[in-house]
Amino acid sequence: MQLGEEEGEHGSETGGLLRWLITYADLITLLLAFFIILYALNRTQEVKFTLIAQALSKEFNSTSIVGQSPGPSIVEGISGTRAQGPNTELQQLSRLQSALQQAIDQAGLGHQVSITSSPVGVAISVQAHLLFPTGSAELNPDAVTLLHQLGQVLTRVPNAIEVAGYTDSTPIHTPQFPSNWQLSAMRAANVAYTLASVPGMDPKRLFVTGWSKYHPVATNATPEGRQQNRRVNIIILRSTVAEVVQQSGVGGGGL
Numbered sequence: 001m002q003l004g005e006e007e008g009e010h011g012s013e014t015g016g017l018l019r020w021l022i023t024y025a026d027l028i029t030l031l032l033a034f035f036i037i038l039y040a041l042n043r044t045q046e047v048k049f050t051l052i053a054q055a056l057s058k059e060f061n062s063t064s065i066v067g068q069s070p071g072p073s074i075v076e077g078i079s080g081t082r083a084q085g086p087n088t089e090l091q092q093l094s095r096l097q098s099a100l101q102q103a104i105d106q107a108g109l110g111h112q113v114s115i116t117s118s119p120v121g122v123a124i125s126v127q128a129h130l131l132f133p134t135g136s137a138e139l140n141p142d143a144v145t146l147l148h149q150l151g152q153v154l155t156r157v158p159n160a161i162e163v164a165g166y167t168d169s170t171p172i173h174t175p176q177f178p179s180n181w182q183l184s185a186m187r188a189a190n191v192a193y194t195l196a197s198v199p200g201m202d203p204k205r206l207f208v209t210g211w212s213k214y215h216p217v218a219t220n221a222t223p224e225g226r227q228q229n230r231r232v233n234i235i236i237l238r239s240t241v242a243e244v245v246q247q248s249g250v251g252g253g254g255l
Contacts, residue, residue, distance in 0.1 A: 121159070121237040124150065128167075128187065128230035135172060137186035144194055150234065151198030160242035161206050163192040164233040168226035169213045185210025191232050 104113045112127045131143040139147070154161060165188030167180040177183040188208045196203040218225035237245065 119238075120241050121235050123236075124234040126232050126234070127227060128232060129227060131191065131232060132187060135174065135177070135183070137177070137183060137190055139190055139194060147191060147194045148198055151195045151201055154195065154234075154236065155198060155200035157236060158202075159205070159239055160237045160245075161192075161195070162209060162233075162235040162237060162245075163188045163195070163206060164209045164211055164235065165189075165191075166211050166215060166229060166231050166233070167213050168216070168229040169220040170226065180212040181210055183210075184212050187232055191234070195234070 101110070101115050104110055104115065109130070112130050114125045116123050116125065126146075130146070131139055133140065165184035165186075167184045172178075172180055172183055177186070185208065188210055192206045192208050195201055196206055213220075213229070216225075216229040217231075218228040220226050220229060
């Protein structure tokens with residue numbers, strides 16, 4: 001009888017040890033999984049950093065005024081190639097901006113359409129009242145004509161084009177547009193759709209973003225400021241920027 005009790009005691013001790021080992025093994029497994037996840041997240045950040053570094057490296061060694069490869073001029077008289085070096089590119093972009101602004105001024109649209117350039121690309125900003133009736137995303141006939149004229153110029157370059165819609169801070173609550181998100185996105189989509197119909201325009205070059213009221217360029221406290229904030233930007237992206245945008249899925253409409 002005493003022998004049986006000793007065997008029971010040893011069996012209990014062995015079972016307790018095994019339970020401890022199982023708990024310890026579970027802990028080690030969880031720690032291993034945790035560090036694997038941390039490593040994977042770190043590798044993802046490294047890949048994104050590498051993409052950005054490659055894009056910048058290509059840009060500073062490219063030969064295109066709006067991207068990597070040489071191409072036709074956007075404006076007659078301005079070459080589609082440039083010498084090596086960022087200063088030369090900045091000078092050519094400045095000449096491009098001046099030539100486009102002169103064309104806009106000659107059309108009498110200098111106060112409603114602006115041309116700007118930056119490291120992201122070249123942006124044509126059109127005030128919304130030239131394109132749409134108030135609270136609507138339906139293009140008026142004059143707007144379609146203007147967009148076709150712009151589209152004919154844009155077919156001369158192969159770069160990706162972002163069409164970005166913006167509104168002012170005035171709330172909108174209609175069956176068609178429950179918020180400014182829908183209004184800004186639909187306006188941008190209709191502009192992109194019209195540009196895509198221009199002969200020679202590849203629709204794959206176009207993508208749309210809607211920024212609602214959250215990126216104003218002027219105060220929303222005055223009618224003049226709200227008019228400036230209601231706009232659509234047509235941005236010709238440099239190919240290096242477009243590559244990063246396509247990889248990350250983030251638009252460049254803040255230009």
